[in-house]
Structures are given as C-alpha cells and as structure tokens.
Amino acid sequence: MPFELNLDPSDLIIDRYIPDIRPIFPRPAKVRILIVLEPGISPGPPGSGFGLGRVVSYLRNESFGFVNFEVDFALRGTDDSPTAVDIDNGAGEWDFRYRDFRYHSVEDGTPILHGYDELWCFGINPNIHDNGDNQSVKDSEYSSTPAELTVLTEWMDNGGGVLAMGDHNFLGSAMCWNIPRVGTMRAWLKDDNDGRSVPNRTGTDRHDTNRPQNASQDASQTPNPAMIPNSVERDAIAQPLEWKKYSVWSRLVFQRRRRPHPVLCGGSLGVIDRFPDHPHEGLVIHEDLIDFTAKCLHDNSKDEYPTVDGQQPTAEAIAWVSTLPDPPYNLAKGDQPARRFPAIGVYNGHSIDHGRVLVDSTWHHWFDMNIAQLEASDSEDFQKIKRYFQNVAIWLAPKHEQQKMLNYGAFWTVLANPSFEELTLDTPIFTLGGQAIDILGRATSDCLVTDWLLEFIPRPIHDLFRPRKPFPIPEPCWSCPPEELISQAVMGGVIRELLPYRDKLIEKSWGRKKVDIAFKPDEIEQTIQVGVFQGIEALMKTVDENREAMERLSKLTLEAFEESLKTLKVRRR
Numbered sequence: 001m002p003f004e005l006n007l008d009p010s011d012l013i014i015d016r017y018i019p020d021i022r023p024i025f026p027r028p029a030k031v032r033i034l035i036v037l038e039p040g041i042s043p044g045p046p047g048s049g050f051g052l053g054r055v056v057s058y059l060r061n062e063s064f065g066f067v068n069f070e071v072d073f074a075l076r077g078t079d080d081s082p083t084a085v086d087i088d089n090g091a092g093e094w095d096f097r098y099r100d101f102r103y104h105s106v107e108d109g110t111p112i113l114h115g116y117d118e119l120w121c122f123g124i125n126p127n128i129h130d131n132g133d134n135q136s137v138k139d140s141e142y143s144s145t146p147a148e149l150t151v152l153t154e155w156m157d158n159g160g161g162v163l164a165m166g167d168h169n170f171l172g173s174a175m176c177w178n179i180p181r182v183g184t185m186r187a188w189l190k191d192d193n194d195g196r197s198v199p200n201r202t203g204t205d206r207h208d209t210n211r212p213q214n215a216s217q218d219a220s221q222t223p224n225p226a227m228i229p230n231s232v233e234r235d236a237i238a239q240p241l242e243w244k245k246y247s248v249w250s251r252l253v254f255q256r257r258r259r260p261h262p263v264l265c266g267g268s269l270g271v272i273d274r275f276p277d278h279p280h281e282g283l284v285i286h287e288d289l290i291d292f293t294a295k296c297l298h299d300n301s302k303d304e305y306p307t308v309d310g311q312q313p314t315a316e317a318i319a320w321v322s323t324l325p326d327p328p329y330n331l332a333k334g335d336q337p338a339r340r341f342p343a344i345g346v347y348n349g350h351s352i353d354h355g356r357v358l359v360d361s362t363w364h365h366w367f368d369m370n371i372a373q374l375e376a377s378d379s380e381d382f383q384k385i386k387r388y389f390q391n392v393a394i395w396l397a398p399k400h401e402q403q404k405m406l407n408y409g410a411f412w413t414v415l416a417n418p419s420f421e422e423l424t425l426d427t428p429i430f431t432l433g434g435q436a437i438d439i440l441g442r443a444t445s446d447c448l449v450t451d452w453l454l455e456f457i458p459r460p461i462h463d464l465f466r467p468r469k470p471f472p473i474p475e476p477c478w479s480c481p482p483e484e485l486i487s488q489a490v491m492g493g494v495i496r497e498l499l500p501y502r503d504k505l506i507e508k509s510w511g512r513k514k515v516d517i518a519f520k521p522d523e524i525e526q527t528i529q530v531g532v533f534q535g536i537e538a539l540m541k542t543v544d545e546n547r548e549a550m551e552r553l554s555k556l557t558l559e560a561f562e563e564s565l566k567t568l569k570v571r572r573r
Contacts, residue, residue, distance in 0.1 A: 031397045036122070043056070073097060079102070114155065159355045234372065267443075272391070276365050394444075
C-alpha cells in the first residue's frame with residue numbers, strides 16, 4: 001500500500017483558507033535523484049526487464065504527501081572529461097538526460113551532482129561473469145578516476161546520499177570499487193578473505209538464494225525434490241530476509257523490545273522481511289571486516305570514514321539472506337553449502353552532517369524482471385518489498401530535506417486530523433506527541449518518524465538515549481527512558497508550538513476579521529525548532545521528577561528492608 005499522508009483540502013479543519021496558507025506554510029520536501037546506469041541496464045519504462053522502471057514508478061507515481069521525488073537518468077560514459085557529457089534537458093521521463101556522464105561532469109561550469117540530493121549507482125562493467133581479476137576492474141575504461149572521486153566525495157561530505165550495488169563477480173564494480181564508504185561496504189573485488197570477496201556466478205562459492213516454487217521442489221516435503229530452476233527468481237515467491245534487531249527500551253518497566261533499521265520498517269505491514277531471490281547474488285561486507293581507519297583510495301590525506309568533533313559514524317550490516325544447501329535441495333546450478341551473508345549495509349553520516357550510504361548485495365532485488373510477478377500478485381510480500389524501495393529513497397535524503405519532511409508532516413497533522421480539534425495548549429506534551437506519532441506512523445512508519453525526530457535533537461542528548469549508551473547499563477534498567485517516550489516528548493513540543501496557528505485559523509474561519517494569518521514563510525520552521533527544545537525541556541523535567549521519585553523509592557525500600565531484617569532476626573532467636 002502507498003503512503004497515505006496526502007492531505008486533501010476537504011479533510012482540513014480550515015479548508016476555506018487553503019489557498020491562503022499553502023504558499024506560506026510548510027511545503028513537501030523535494031528530493032532529486034540521479035540514477036547512473038551503464039549500457040545494458042534500462043531506465044524503463046516498467047516492463048523493460050533488466051531495468052528499473054517499476055522501482056522508479058513507485059517513487060514518481062505514489063502519493064507520499066510529505067515528499068516528492070524527481071528522478072533523472074544518466075548513462076555512464078568512457079570519456080573522463082567533465083565537459084564531454086551530452087545533456088538533453090528535454091529528455092522524456094524514461095530517457096537519459098545525461099549521456100557520457102561521469103561523476104565530475106559539469107553543466108554551465110557547475111558539477112551536475114550539485115543539482116541532486118541522491119546518487120543511485122547501477123553498474124555492470126567490467127562485464128565479466130566468471131573470470132578476470134581485480135586489475136580488470138581497476139583498468140576498466142568505466143572505472144572511477146581520482147578527478148571524479150574528488151567531486152563525488154565533496155558532494156557526499158556535504159550531505160549527498162548514495163545507493164550502490166552490482167551483482168556476482170565483478171558486475172558493477174568499475175564505477176563503485178573506489179568510492180569512499182561504498183568501496184569498503186560491499187565486495188567489488190577478489191579478496192583473500194571470503195567475507196570481503198565477490199562471489200562467482202557458478203560453483204560452490206556462489207550465493208544462490210532461489211526458493212522452491214512448489215512442494216515438488218521442496219526438500220522438506222519430498223525425498224527426491226524436483227530441480228529448482230534458475231528462472232524461479234522471476235516468480236512471486238520471495239526469500240526470507242533476516243533483519244538486525246536493535247534493542248530499545250519499552251514503556252513497560254524492565255522490558256526491552258526489538259526494532260529494525262528504519263529502511264526495514266513497514267508501518268502497518270510490519271517488518272520488511274522479504275526480498276526477491278536470485279541464483280547468484282553479490283555480497284555486502286560485515287562491519288567486523290571493515291578497516292575504519294583506512295584512507296580514501298583517491299586521496300591519502302582524507303579518511304575513508306571521517307571523524308568530526310570526536311564523532312565517527314561507521315558502516316554496519318542490517319540484514320542477511322541465506323542459501324539453500326544442495327543437497328538435499330536440487331538447484332539448477334548444482335552443489336552449494338548452506339551459508340548466511342549480509343544483503344544490506346548502511347552508513348549514517350548525518351551525525352557529522354555528511355551523506356548517508358546504502359549498499360545492496362544485488363541489483364536483482366530491484367530489477368523489473370525480479371519483481372514483475374511479485375507486483376502482479378499484489379501480495380503482502382510485494383507490498384513490503386515496494387515499501388523497502390520507498391524507505392531507501394526517504395532515508396538517503398539529505399538532513400535538510402528530512403527536516404522538511406518532519407515540518408510538513410507535523411504541521412499538516414495538526415490541521416488535518418479531527419482528533420486534534422479537542423487538544424489544547426494544556427494537553428500534556430507526551431499526549432500531543434503520542435497522537436501525532438501515531439498518525440504519522442500510519443502514513444509512513446514509526447521508525448522513520450522517530451529517525452526524523454532524533455536527528456534534530458542536540459547530539460549530546462541524542463547519544464544518551466540511543467541504544468548504545470556511553471555508560472554501563474544495569475540489568476534490569478530502571479534509568480533507561482524508552483525511545484518512544486523521547487520521540488513523544490520532542491514531537492509533543494513541536495505540536496504544542498504549532499497549535500496557536502491552528503487556533504488563529506479557526507478563529508479566522510469563525511469570522512473574526514481582525515485575526516492575522518499572514519505569517520512569514522520561515523516562521524513555521526523556526527517555531528518547530530523551538531518546539532524541539534520545548535520537548536527536550538519537558539523530557540528533562542520528567543527525568544528529574546523520576547530521579548526524585550527513585551530516590552524516595554530507594555530510601556523507602558531500604559528502610560522496609562532493614563525493618564524486615566530486624567523482624568527476621570527476632571524470629572530466628
């Protein structure tokens with residue numbers, strides 16, 4: 001199902017003033033995505049098979065409300081000159097706007113990348129399926145040059161988000177192997193360590209994740225299972241996805257709960273735990289095998305994983321898939337052991353105002369040929385997979401666009417939802433925040449809403465309340481505030497600051513002509529920032545009140561224990 005925060009003016013409390021307020025109040029975020037392809041991969045339209053038409057249509061044609069996506073395509077070339085790019089500003093929606101594109105290509109003297117928020121890299125070169133060596137990647141005419149990477153790195157360090165993937169062996173490696181973060185988060189080359197080495201298309205080291213189509217192919221149901229053909233990657237049967245479980249504290253005392261990474265939060269769909277399958281996937285590298293002290297390959301003076309003000313975000317694997325062993329299964333490509341390997345890796349650079357990165361084990365999770373039958377089934381599995389694509393596009397957006405998503409969602413939630421008509425400035429902040437998160441969470445997911453909120457509170461406070469704490473955590477923990485409580489406080493502060501705007505508009509609708517609704521365009525954003533700090537203040541007040549209560553409880557408990565101990569000693573005599 002699509003996101004549903006597409007608010008119709010007829011639903012609004014103050015619908016008669018929509019023409020007046022739309023130019024003034026928050027607008028949806030606009031996220032511009034440049035998808036770079038290499039010859040052999042199609043931009044679309046949907047149904048093009050070895051291409052991205054369906055995924056792009058899920059961004060262009062779905063109604064999100066809080067964000068609009070604009071997608072352009074670039075065809076990577078072999079000429080390393082930034083001025084060699086061929087630009088077609090009149091290109092159709094499924095045509096290449098740029099041909100002979102390189103990362104440092106310019107338009108009117110400015111790097112083309114500067115006009116985009118996200119870069120999606122879907123390469124195929126060097127188009128070597130089973131043989132070749134690392135040098136064939138590095139020497140490829142499609143391999144990224146130091147001049148390109150200088151421009152690309154600066155853009156990433158200024159907030160640009162990158163999505164990158166290839167397939168088995170060296171497919172897609174040339175344009176990605178030496179990009180900062182990207183190059184170490186996914187396997188692009190052969191390596192002595194299997195956890196960092198690209199798997200082959202054939203043989204026992206391949207990553208065959210195909211699942212049985214029917215009972216005759218299932219080794220658990222048939223003593224001599226039928227062969228699972230390679231073509232089942234095109235069916236409507238998805239493979240299971242194992243997700244990383246982040247520990248967060250529940251509002252129930254002493255109880256932990258588990259949540260996935262925001263890109264795997266499906267809102268009402270639950271956790272996104274399904275992927276299309278494929279007979280020879282690539283590999284995402286686990287963080288334990290990444291050298292976070294390494295220097296950039298194109299510039300030895302720059303850190304691959306930068307540190308700013310003592311903060312060094314690092315990459316991590318957030319999801320795994322697994323192969324089926326042959327035997328007992330009967331896979332078309334032959335023998336294969338059972339193995340588990342990372343399928344999604346992420347890097348969150350927002351904590352140091354850098355861009356985010358996401359890598360995937362294979363572009364076959366994204367191609368039309370692999371999702372066409374899933375789409376036709378319109379199953380829950382398909383809805384989850386589609387939501388994953390959309391979540392990735394949202395999560396990779398720069399920090400300032402995430403702020404716009406929050407601004408839009410918070411403001412229009414106050415105006416559009418009937419439940420807020422009864423809420424006032426006297427309503428507790430946690431109640432205001434809880435209701436707003438519930439509404440927004442149904443339109444997106446509570447994980448994404450929480451991600452937006454926690455990104456915009458001061459870093460020292462943010463770090464205290466994230467799952468990884470800078471001090472020892474007692475077990476059980478009486479002093480661990482639930483993440484949802486923190487989110488409610490911040491959102492509640494935002495909503496409280498926005499309620500006066502709603503009230504002014506309601507008064508205006510009652511005919512009180514003297515009510516001024518000519519707010520300054522940047523006033524709402526400033527108001528929301530004030531609300532964030534109001535929420536933090538309410539949270540701190542609650543922490544202080546609970547500290548006092550815990551001190552009293554501790555004193556009373558100790559007194560009761562000592563009294564009980566005296567009674568016990570008397571009885572023992």
